[in-house]
Amino acid sequence: MYRPFLTLATFVFSFVTFAPAGIITPMFEYELIVTQGHARAGVFQTPHGALETPVFAPVGTQATVKLLTPDQVEGTGASLVLSNTYHLYLRPGDELVRDMGGVHNFMQWHGPMLTDSGGFQVFSLSNTNKVDEDGVTFRSHIDGSKHRFTPEKSIEIQNNLGADIIMAFDECADPYDEAYIKKAMDRTHRWAVRSVEAHKRPDQALFGIVQGGVNPDLRVESAKFISALDTPGIAIGGLSVGETKKDMYATLDVLAPALPQNKPRYLMGVGTPEDLIEGVRRGVDIFDCVLPTRLARHHAAFSPEGRLNLKNAVFKRDERPIDEACTCYTCQTFTRAYIRHLVVAKELLAGTLLSIHNLHALIHLVKDMRASILDGSFDEKVPAWLDRWAGNASKGR
Amino acid sequence: MYRPFLTLATFVFSFVTFAPAGIITPMFEYELIVTQGHARAGVFQTPHGALETPVFAPVGTQATVKLLTPDQVEGTGASLVLSNTYHLYLRPGDELVRDMGGVHNFMQWHGPMLTDSGGFQVFSLSNTNKVDEDGVTFRSHIDGSKHRFTPEKSIEIQNNLGADIIMAFDECADPYDEAYIKKAMDRTHRWAVRSVEAHKRPDQALFGIVQGGVNPDLRVESAKFISALDTPGIAIGGLSVGETKKDMYATLDVLAPALPQNKPRYLMGVGTPEDLIEGVRRGVDIFDCVLPTRLARHHAAFSPEGRLNLKNAVFKRDERPIDEACTCYTCQTFTRAYIRHLVVAKELLAGTLLSIHNLHALIHLVKDMRASILDGSFDEKVPAWLDRWAGNASKGR
Numbered sequence: 001m002y003r004p005f006l007t008l009a010t011f012v013f014s015f016v017t018f019a020p021a022g023i024i025t026p027m028f029e030y031e032l033i034v035t036q037g038h039a040r041a042g043v044f045q046t047p048h049g050a051l052e053t054p055v056f057a058p059v060g061t062q063a064t065v066k067l068l069t070p071d072q073v074e075g076t077g078a079s080l081v082l083s084n085t086y087h088l089y090l091r092p093g094d095e096l097v098r099d100m101g102g103v104h105n106f107m108q109w110h111g112p113m114l115t116d117s118g119g120f121q122v123f124s125l126s127n128t129n130k131v132d133e134d135g136v137t138f139r140s141h142i143d144g145s146k147h148r149f150t151p152e153k154s155i156e157i158q159n160n161l162g163a164d165i166i167m168a169f170d171e172c173a174d175p176y177d178e179a180y181i182k183k184a185m186d187r188t189h190r191w192a193v194r195s196v197e198a199h200k201r202p203d204q205a206l207f208g209i210v211q212g213g214v215n216p217d218l219r220v221e222s223a224k225f226i227s228a229l230d231t232p233g234i235a236i237g238g239l240s241v242g243e244t245k246k247d248m249y250a251t252l253d254v255l256a257p258a259l260p261q262n263k264p265r266y267l268m269g270v271g272t273p274e275d276l277i278e279g280v281r282r283g284v285d286i287f288d289c290v291l292p293t294r295l296a297r298h299h300a301a302f303s304p305e306g307r308l309n310l311k312n313a314v315f316k317r318d319e320r321p322i323d324e325a326c327t328c329y330t331c332q333t334f335t336r337a338y339i340r341h342l343v344v345a346k347e348l349l350a351g352t353l354l355s356i357h358n359l360h361a362l363i364h365l366v367k368d369m370r371a372s373i374l375d376g377s378f379d380e381k382v383p384a385w386l387d388r389w390a391g392n393a394s395k396g397r
Numbered sequence: 398m399y400r401p402f403l404t405l406a407t408f409v410f411s412f413v414t415f416a417p418a419g420i421i422t423p424m425f426e427y428e429l430i431v432t433q434g435h436a437r438a439g440v441f442q443t444p445h446g447a448l449e450t451p452v453f454a455p456v457g458t459q460a461t462v463k464l465l466t467p468d469q470v471e472g473t474g475a476s477l478v479l480s481n482t483y484h485l486y487l488r489p490g491d492e493l494v495r496d497m498g499g500v501h502n503f504m505q506w507h508g509p510m511l512t513d514s515g516g517f518q519v520f521s522l523s524n525t526n527k528v529d530e531d532g533v534t535f536r537s538h539i540d541g542s543k544h545r546f547t548p549e550k551s552i553e554i555q556n557n558l559g560a561d562i563i564m565a566f567d568e569c570a571d572p573y574d575e576a577y578i579k580k581a582m583d584r585t586h587r588w589a590v591r592s593v594e595a596h597k598r599p600d601q602a603l604f605g606i607v608q609g610g611v612n613p614d615l616r617v618e619s620a621k622f623i624s625a626l627d628t629p630g631i632a633i634g635g636l637s638v639g640e641t642k643k644d645m646y647a648t649l650d651v652l653a654p655a656l657p658q659n660k661p662r663y664l665m666g667v668g669t670p671e672d673l674i675e676g677v678r679r680g681v682d683i684f685d686c687v688l689p690t691r692l693a694r695h696h697a698a699f700s701p702e703g704r705l706n707l708k709n710a711v712f713k714r715d716e717r718p719i720d721e722a723c724t725c726y727t728c729q730t731f732t733r734a735y736i737r738h739l740v741v742a743k744e745l746l747a748g749t750l751l752s753i754h755n756l757h758a759l760i761h762l763v764k765d766m767r768a769s770i771l772d773g774s775f776d777e778k779v780p781a782w783l784d785r786w787a788g789n790a791s792k793g794r
Contacts, residue, residue: 062742063735069469069726069749092738096714100734108730317493329466333505337497338460341489345459348745352466 028205028232030264034374038256038283041373044233044264046112046164047203048104049079053264053285054373056276056366057082057114058293058359062091063107065359066293067352070109075329076359077367080112082288085157085167086121090140090147094160102162114288116268117154117167117195117209120237124172131171133187151194159201165266167235168195170209175243181213188237189225196229205232207266213238214247216254223258233264236284240270248275252282259283273302273365273389280369281382287366292358297351299343302361306391308336310354315340328360329353365389425602425629427661431771435653435680438770441630441661443509443561444600445501446476450661450682451770453673453763454479454511455690455756459488460504462756463690464749467505472726473756474764477509479685482554482564483518487537487544491557499559511685513665514551514564514592514606517634521569528568530584548591556598562663564632565592567606572640578610585634586622593626602629604663610635611644613651620655630661633681637667645672649679656680670699670762670786677766678779684763689755694748696740699758703788705733707751712737725757726750762786 027045034041044051057080058065058073065073065081073081083103088094100106104113122129122138129138135150154169169191173184188211199206208226212218226234236255239248252267259265266286267279276287292302299310301322308315308322321331322339330339330353342350365385372378424442431438441448454477455462455470462470462478470478480500485491497503501510519526519535526535532547551566566588570581585608596603605623609615623631633652636645649664656662663683664676673684689699696707698719705712705719718728719736727736727750739747762782769775 062738062744064739064744064746067745067749069746070730071726072466087742091742092713092734096734099714100716100732106732106735106738108735316489317496319497329468333467335497335503337489337493338503338505341459341503342461345484345488347459347461348464348748349461349466351745352464352749 030233030262032261034376036373036376036378037281039281039369039373039378040261040283040285041370042264042285044285046205048110048112048164051080051112051286052370054280054366054370055080055286056362057286057288058363059084059288059290060107060109061290062087063097063103065355066297067348067355068293068359070107072329072352072356073109073359074111076356077363078111078359080114080165080286080288081109082114082116083107083161083163084121085115085118085154085161086125086149088115088161089118089157090142094157098160098162104162112165113163114165114266114286115158115161115163115167117169118149118157119154119167119170119209120172120269122149133190135169136171151191152198155195155198155200155206159199159204162201163204165205165207165233166199168192168206168208168231170211170237172211172238172241173213175213175238175241175247177213178215181211181215181238182218184238185211185213185218185222189222192226192229196231207231207233207235209235209237209268210255210259211238214243214251216251219251219254220258223255227260227263231263233266233286234259235266235268237268239267240275240289245275245278249278249282252279252284256283272393273362274386274393276362276366277369277382277385277389280366280373281378289362292362293355296354296358299350299354300358301354302358302389302392304388307393310336310339310350311343312340322354322357323361326357326361327364328357330357330360427630427659429658431773433770433773433775434678436678436766436770436775437658437680437682438767439661439682441682443602445507445509445561448477448509448683449767451677451763451767452477452683453759454683454685455760456481456685456687457504457506458687459484460494460500462752463694464745464752465690465756467507469726469749469753470506470756471508473753474760475508475756477511477562477683477685478506479511479513480504480558480560481518482512482515482551482558483522483546485512485558486515486554487539491554495557495559501559509562510560511562511663511683512555512558512560512564514566515546515554516551516564516567516606517569517666519546530587532566533568548588549595552592552595552597552603556596556601559598560601562602562604562630563596565589565603565605565628567608567634569608569635569638570610572610572635572638572644574610575612578608578612578635579615581635582608582610582615582619586619589623589626593628604628604630604632606632606634606665607652607656608635611640611648613648616648616651617655620652624657624660628660630663630683631656632663632665634665636664637672637686642672642675646675646679649676649681653680669790670759671783671790673759673763674766674779674782674786677763677770678775686759689759690752693751693755696747696751697755698751699755699786699789701785704790707733707736707747708740709737719751719754720758723754723758724761725754727754727757
């Protein structure tokens with residue numbers, strides 16, 4: 001197979017790994033190339049290559065983007081891949097991943113990588129948890145075993161995993177519970193300070209996380225606090241967790257002018273095509289979401305006709321690709337009729353092909369937005385994008 | 398992605414599809430290049446390209462080699478892919494496949510393809526069946542619905558599917574039931590004649606199937622009968638269905654001199670690495686088996702250490718590839734530790750990576766045998782191959 005990218009990336013990786021620690025220069029410069037309104041086109045330097053922003057990142061929860069080889073992930077146009085601290089800590093263990101050369105080497109993704117802090121998962125996935133000022137005690141969703149994350153522990157795990165971009169440990173609250181979001185925000189700030197102090201690897205960029213639910217005052221306060229920590233980038237947490245679209249976009253409107261211009265902004269866990277468009281126009285640089293791959297495993301595909309359910313009998317003899325304008329491997333190669341057959345016959349290749357398409361669709365939507373920011377056509381194109389992708393937030397035919 | 402093969406193959410496919418039927422010249426010439434003992438190296442011409450024999454074919458039961466894209470199948474070195482008449486008749490239906498441009502176009506495999514007759518599946522998979530002189534009545538393993546296959550129906554389905562190589566409808570018997578194997582052989586002969594008469598497409602090569610269990614006299618009789626039909630190739634059925642290895646190899650010993658030299662010989666549903674070596678030395682040209690992909694989905698890998706179970710804790714920190722000498726994508730890219738993690742974490746990518754390795758191993762074992770027949774070193778290399786692959790017939794560690 002022809003893999004020029006991997007060959008080059010392997011070289012870069014080797015350099016970073018084998019150079020004596022003292023020589024490694026932290027590279028995490030963000031260059032803001034051009035803005036249009038709040039929308040930004042930039043480049044963020046990482047030890048595994050330059051990351052062109054805005055960018056959408058596939059999620060490789062357990063050190064694999066489900067059903068795809070790294071070659072196939074690369075083929076979707078992906079440049080940044082996310083993996084999950086909570087999952088890798090439980091299985092196979094962060095020390096094992098460290099000893100296998102870090103998460104890049106373990107899963108053989110040699111471009112930029114990002115790990116979350118595990119905070120969101122211990123609150124949402126683990127069976128029980130107890131939060132105190134020091135950290136969170138929780139039980140594994142796999143075997144019920146008891147574990148404890150603190151900011152220091154989360155950073156230690158992420159230092160072991162070795163992603164280029166890592167996250168401060170944070171507490172995510174119900175966005176409409178005013179008392180809790182204030183308390184969680186204040187604790188997130190104290191945990192951010194402890195995360196920065198615990199962080200040991202200059203070849204990893206630690207991002208602080210802004211919280212504050214959908215309360216504009218808290219969001220501005222949190223943006224100020226986290227900005228003052230001067231981390232190489234800033235994440236926006238606590239959105240896409242149950243609030244309305246209107247409230248999510250309003251919160252991004254508040255944050256757009258409140259965050260420093262000279263750092264990349266990462267909106268965690270978002271989202272739908274519409275969310276990406278609305279996010280970019282509000283200054284977001286980095287997105288990640290399980291939606292494209294999760295939908296794919298449930299037979300759904302993003303398309304200009306809305307979200308298609310490929311199990312539907314209407315596709316039985318449909319010789320068109322999922323999206324006639326799409327340049328992904330799936331759309332360039334297979335008919336809806338074939339993918340529908342795979343779904344009905346319970347062939348897992350359906351999930352692979354739909355994952356390729358859905359990832360390609362979101363990644364290239366964001367790439368297209370970047371190109372239009374660079375050439376000054378972003379604002380005029382937004383209505384057409386919103387129109388093309390309307391209906392993909394919910395289930396189509 | 399870089400796909401010179403598919404581009405070329407698409408051209409060939411287009412030519413065959415769109416040329417007026419009268420112009421298509423049946424190409425099914427078999428050129429026997431060289432023999433060493435009974436081992437044969439040859440080339441079989443098909444409308445989708447020249448097939449270098451001996452060859453091992455992956456099985457794409459439901460018009461997909463499970464968990465692999467056609468690109469990945471090609472990457473294993475595969476040149477011939479098998480698909481199943483019984484399965485495609487039931488789902489999505491052979492007429493649908495025909496209307497979608499045939500099985501090549503449907504699944505986007507543009508190299509040579511082969512379909513079986515459905516005979517083996519109606520006897521082994523369907524819930525109930527009734528055999529009479531005219532054909533077999535059976536119930537679908539999917540929904541219990543009632544169906545009937547006759548030689549004419551099997552050929553009609555295979556004409557609709559459109560593979561390059563198709564099979565006469567046959568009856569497969571318990572190899573140790575002397576009375577039944579004689580009866581099934583005689584019926585297989587009558588069905589072979591009816592299959593030849595029913596066959597309508599000059600761009601498909603219909604192979605007759607030799608039966609006769611493990612009875613040498615019946616096998617010679619069947620070889621004579623089927624050879625007299627002068628089909629472009631001959632299949633050996635009714636082996637690898639419960640008989641001992643010794644009996645299987647003895648039967649191949651009987652058939653080696655009894656079959657015509659000028660036609661390719663296809664041993665159906667075989668087999669293990671050892672079976673491939675023993676088959677090639679007994680003159681077999683074409684093999685297929687679900688074993689490599691089925692084992693892969695059960696975490697097992699062929700290796701010189703024997704069959705590895707990648708779920709085993711011994712591989713937890715094993716940084717070696719499955720097989721250090723293997724040039725497949727999986728072995729060139731991933732450690733046993735990573736694949737073991739995928740298996741334990743129930744990530745389906747494990748099945749993909751192991752399928753790639755197992756197919757590559759068998760396909761390249763047969764390619765290596767072909768090269769050694771061509772350069773005259775086959776006989777001297779057989780002991781080393783048998784030694785290298787010993788232990789892969791049964792479960793290793």
